[in-house]
Amino acid sequence: MNVKAINLHLNYGRDEVLHDMNFEINEPKIYGLLGRNGAGKTSLLSLIGSFREPTSGKLLVNDEVPFENENVMQEVTLMYNKDFAGESYPPSSIVKDINRYRLNFDLEYAQQLLKKFKLEGNKAVSKLSKGKQSAFNVVVGLASRSPITIFDEVYLGMDAPARDLFYKELLKDQELHPRIIILSTHLVSEMDYLFDEVIIINEGKILLHESYDDLVSRGLTVIGSKQSVDDFAKGKEVLNEEQLGDTKSVTLYGELSEAERLSASELGLDIGPVSLHDLFIQLTKEVE
Numbered sequence: 001m002n003v004k005a006i007n008l009h010l011n012y013g014r015d016e017v018l019h020d021m022n023f024e025i026n027e028p029k030i031y032g033l034l035g036r037n038g039a040g041k042t043s044l045l046s047l048i049g050s051f052r053e054p055t056s057g058k059l060l061v062n063d064e065v066p067f068e069n070e071n072v073m074q075e076v077t078l079m080y081n082k083d084f085a086g087e088s089y090p091p092s093s094i095v096k097d098i099n100r101y102r103l104n105f106d107l108e109y110a111q112q113l114l115k116k117f118k119l120e121g122n123k124a125v126s127k128l129s130k131g132k133q134s135a136f137n138v139v140v141g142l143a144s145r146s147p148i149t150i151f152d153e154v155y156l157g158m159d160a161p162a163r164d165l166f167y168k169e170l171l172k173d174q175e176l177h178p179r180i181i182i183l184s185t186h187l188v189s190e191m192d193y194l195f196d197e198v199i200i201i202n203e204g205k206i207l208l209h210e211s212y213d214d215l216v217s218r219g220l221t222v223i224g225s226k227q228s229v230d231d232f233a234k235g236k237e238v239l240n241e242e243q244l245g246d247t248k249s250v251t252l253y254g255e256l257s258e259a260e261r262l263s264a265s266e267l268g269l270d271i272g273p274v275s276l277h278d279l280f281i282q283l284t285k286e287v288e
C-alpha cells in the first residue's frame, strides 16, 4: 500500500494550488497533514480519494491512477465534512447499507462505535447536531478499515470528550489493523501525539515530510542574555526571536552537536524543546 506524488500539479482554472509536489508514503502509520488555511490540504486529499484528477504529473495509489479506478476506490476511504441535509435515515441503517458495498467495512465494529458515540437512536442523520454528524463520519471512517483511511478535519465539530474518544479508538484500532491513516488538522497541539510522521504543506508545496520524533528533536528554544544568544545562534537557522530587556529567546531549527550543547551551557544559555504546534507556526509564517 502506498501513495506517491510525482511532479504533481493541480489547477483550478488559472489558479495553480498544488505546485510540483513529490512525496511517497508507504507504511502503515498515522500521518499528520498540516498546512495553513488554503495551503492545499483538501485539494491534495481529494486527489488521493479519486474525487478529481491532477492537472499534470502523477498521483498514484498502490502504483495505480486512482481516478475512476474501482480497485483503488475500494482501498481508500476519505471522510470529510459532508453535508447530510437530505439524509433521512438514521446512522444504524446507513452503516448496514455501507456494509453492503464496502469490502473492508466491519459492521459489528461500526455498531459498537455507534453505541460509544451515542448515535444509536432512530433520528435521521440530517437531524443530528453538527458534532454528532461529525462523530458519525468518524464511525464510518474507522469501521471502513480501509488500507488507506483519510480524515479531512471531520472531527472539528465534535466536543472535547468525543474527540478524545476518537483519538483513543483510532490508536486502539490502528494497533489491531494497521493501515495508512492521514489526519488533516488544525488541532496540532491536541493531536500531535497521534502522528508517526508529519507532512507540512505551505502554499501548495511540500515544506517537509519527516518522522514526528526527528522533526520535534530538531526544534529548540535558546534563552539567555542577548549577546550570548546572538553569538550562539550565528550561522544557525533562526525561526523566531523575542527580546525582553537584555533577555533574548530564539527558536532554532537544526541538530545541535555535543560541542554546541557544551558551549551553550558555558554561555549560561537555557535550551528547551519546541512543540510541533510552535514549530508549525514558525515554519509556515509569512515573511514580513
Ligand SMILES: Nc1ncnc2c1ncn2[C@@H]1O[C@H](COP(=O)(O)OP(=O)(O)OP(=O)(O)O)[C@@H](O)[C@H]1O
Residues within 6 Å of the ligand: 012, 015, 017, 035, 036, 037, 038, 039, 040, 041, 042, 043, 044
Ligand atoms: N473548487 C475550487 N475551485 C476553485 N478554487 C478552489 C476550489 N477548492 C479550493 N480552491 C482553492 O484552492 C486553494 C487550496 O484550498 P484547499 O481547500 O485545498 O486548502 P486547505 O489547506 O484544505 O485549507 P483549509 O485549512 O482552509 O481547509 C485555496 O486557495 C482555495 O481557495
